[in-house]
Amino acid sequence: MTRFTLLFLCIVSGHSLLAQTNRYEISFENAVHHEAIINGKFTDLKSDTVAFRMSRSSPGRYALHEFAKNVYNFKATDSQGKDLQISRPNPYQWDITGHDGTVNISYTLFANRGGGTYSQVDETHAHLNIPATFMYPPELSERKIEVDFKIREDLNWKIATQMPLVSGTTYSAPNFQYFMDSPVEISDYQMREFDVTSNGKSQKVQFVLHHNGTEEELDTYFEKVKKVVLAEKEVYGEMPDYDYGKYTxxxxxxPNASGDGMEHRNSTVLTDVEGLAEGGMKNNIGTVSHEFFHSWNVERIRPKSLEPFNFSEANMSGALWFAEGFTSYYTNFILCRAGLITPQEYIEGISGTFNYVWNSPALQFFNPIEMSYQAPFVDAATSVDPVNRENTFISYYSYGSVLGLALDLSLRQNDLNLDGFMKQVWQTYGKNEKPYVLEDLHNSLNDYAGTSFGDTFFNKYIYKSGMPDYKSLLESVGVMLQQNPESPYIGISAQLDGDGNGVIRTNPKIGSPAYEAALDMGDVITSINGNDFPTGQQFNAFIKQFKVGDMLKIGFERYGKAKTTSVTLKSDPEYSLHLMETLGGKPSKKQLKNREEWLKTE
Structure with a gap:
């Protein structure tokens, strides 16, 4: 979001911005059918034609979402109630002419996806992402905004948001950018809060929970949340200075939500179908860790490429390997430090991400910066044409996460650590909210760890797609990185269809046995070595009965025609990570000391 000063008394052209307030009202009488009615009043208009737009993108998301698709029944009148002329220059804009200095708008919004990007209205809640809900006039973006949320008192609804309360059910935002960055949850929620002191200043951290569980479950979960908050404060040495003195x-x-998490300046959205008693007590806390870390890294340690956030276009940044990826590194790392998962769970949990990154053919096409550029195509973006992501893309979340691991362990060999680097970046860019460019991160690492170290890391692993020496880095903390050269590998997944054959469900990875044998996604495997496609076990488990070097004769159909090919199995490239002692090894005292310092365990 655009960084702003909380300015409430500013004189522009003889008019007070406080007096020039854009006002909205939203009601939910037809919540059962997922509709909200939005009204807006805009005064002191100077332009003959005033444009009203729905956002095309949303903070924390990088792809286009075209929120205008769920708007209908749009009307516009002047101060006397006279209907105004409306024209549509594009799919997401309404131009209003013939007004008398005031425009009143009204429209209906259909909203039925409860996550971090969209809005959901039903009889359980009004879960509102502001860009997906409210139209805005771009020319009035510096005005103050007030919204009256007409809650359903019959449903015992209450309002929770990072926006400050004006009175009753009316909340305010100092300008358009802050408003767009302020999600709202209206429901019969439960809440817990605690005070966190930093630099002599006490701030509130609130946890608002809409769920079908008990107060006792929330109490238990809130203790976990508090541990996460305090562990992340330790990384940076202090809390951000939250606007209005609170974070929510x-x-x-x-059950009606969608699994998601979305950071905002002074709040975050956390949604999942799992209640605390249905697995959420354990499975949802990682999203808490990830999103709260963003209140430093992304919200205040801010890439200049996302500043200001553009609500009319896709937003692209080459820094997401750091902004999202390093945050992902800390996600489970913090859970381990806070005692919410064990060191063994943490280490073994890295394996999936590690394999996804370092066994990807995409490394030959894009470095972490270029992977970050792909965000508008992959970040909840939708399209109907097939893509080759298995071979051309690595998530910047995952890529940055394993690079964060490498950087942390590399720094520790020089009596430094990633916490120290994050503190330095925070003090230089985040605390003062000075947006950074990639060169700034490079220079900061040079300043922190020395030019030789910083240049090596960026030149090998950021500007290029090199793989750090994880084996020695992990051994320094008593962790084994292994591959099994005797385990066979084919490079595809296949699932039974209704006819007892196997349909290849993924693009074969470049260089894999299946790829070299010219198999492709959508091919239907009818036989293997003259036998029917296996039933009763997973395809990859079936492949494990063979040996590396074995040749399989595959019968398959493509576009209705029968074909055959031969596949020679290779060694499985998969890695596994384990604590040395779980494999019968005995880490040295130095290795154990390094691990304890790394994970901050006792």
């Missing part, structure tokens, strides 16, 4: 988690763990 807006959690919806209900």
């Amino acid at each position: 988690f807006l959690a919806c763990y209900v």
